[in-house]
Amino acid sequence: MKRIAVSVVAAVLAAGSATVTAGPAAAWGVEGHRIVADVAQAGLTxxxxxxxxSLLDGGNLASVASWADDTRSAATAPWHYINMGENGCRFDAAANGNGGSNVIDAIRNQSxxxxxRSRPRADRANALKYLVHFVGDIEQPLHTGYARDRGGNSTAVTYNGRSTNLHALWDSGLLTAATPAAVAAxxxxxxGSTDPVAWAEASCAIAVTVYPASSTIDSAYVAKFTPVLEKQLRLGGARLARLLNDVLTA
Known part of the structure; x- marks a missing residue:
């Protein structure tokens, strides 16, 4: 896989310096999703x-990285996450599958x-856009965590003197501490596995460890989890590249 351009990663940091906000389905923020897409683009055959x-009318993956958020509706919102924390980070269709409306099944269905190739071109183009986004979502640990606090959205924290929540911290707040060279290098x-169940379960295993002892996020927390965040972004891009290479060259 080619190296990510450092300038692209730097854009993530610039975006992360803005006020931290998050909805229940806004993993990584706009620029975080672009990083996943850029990693994947570099790994495509x-x-x-x-x-x-061709499907994107000449555009690249990063150009559609946030399309699934921009077009999100009540019907598609559950496709961005799955709550597995209460179930020991294990996928159980009956217990936490939400009737097939979850990020695991969304990745399977859109794949x-x-x-x-018999499907209309527009359907396939939209499926590609969804995949670019959902593979990023599944690698944001709090998109696979606990239902009881809405994936960290209801867990209040303070970071850099600002009140926010744990989900928002992972979406974009910690990106202010990420090192461009570290991500790019x-x-x-x-x-690993080609099964999104394995991806979600591994992501959930991280999610249950990220709850801070104090509501104030300190430098030790940042030092511990920034490398984890960087690796998840990188891993999401690698998994997306392999998925698209498999599907688009079959």
Missing amino acids: PTAAAQAA AILAD LPAPDP
């Missing part, structure tokens, strides 16, 4: 890159649509 560009990770 020539064939997959050409197929993606199938993208792979089906991370080696291409082994994307």
Whole structure:
């Protein structure tokens, strides 16, 4: 996988310096999703890159990284997350699958649509846009965590003197502490399993560890979890690249 341009990562930091806000389905913030997309773009095969560009009318993955948030509706909002913390970070369709309306099934369903070349081009283009976003969502740990606090949205914290919540902190707040060189220089990770269930369960295993002992986020917390955040962004890009390479070259 090619290195991410440091200038792109720097844009993430600039965005993260803004006021921290979050909704229940806004993983990583706009620029965080762009990082995942840029990592994936660099890892596409020539064939997959050409197929993606054709579906996106010449655009790249980063250009549609937040499309799923921009077009989110009551029907699609649950596709951005899954709550598994209360179930020991294990996926159980009956217990936490929400009737198939969750990020795991969304990735599966949109992958199938993208792979089906008999489907209308518009459907496949939208499926690609969804995948670019949802694979980023599933790597934001709090999109796979506890239902009881809405994935950290109801857990109040203070960061840099500002009142926010844990979900927002992970969406964008910690990006102010990320090091551009660290993200750009991370080696291409082994994307591991191709099953989004495994991705969500691993992400949830992180989510249950990120609750701070104090509501004030201190430098020790930032030092501990910023590298975790950076690795999740990198891993999301690697997994998205492999998924698209598999689907678009089949």
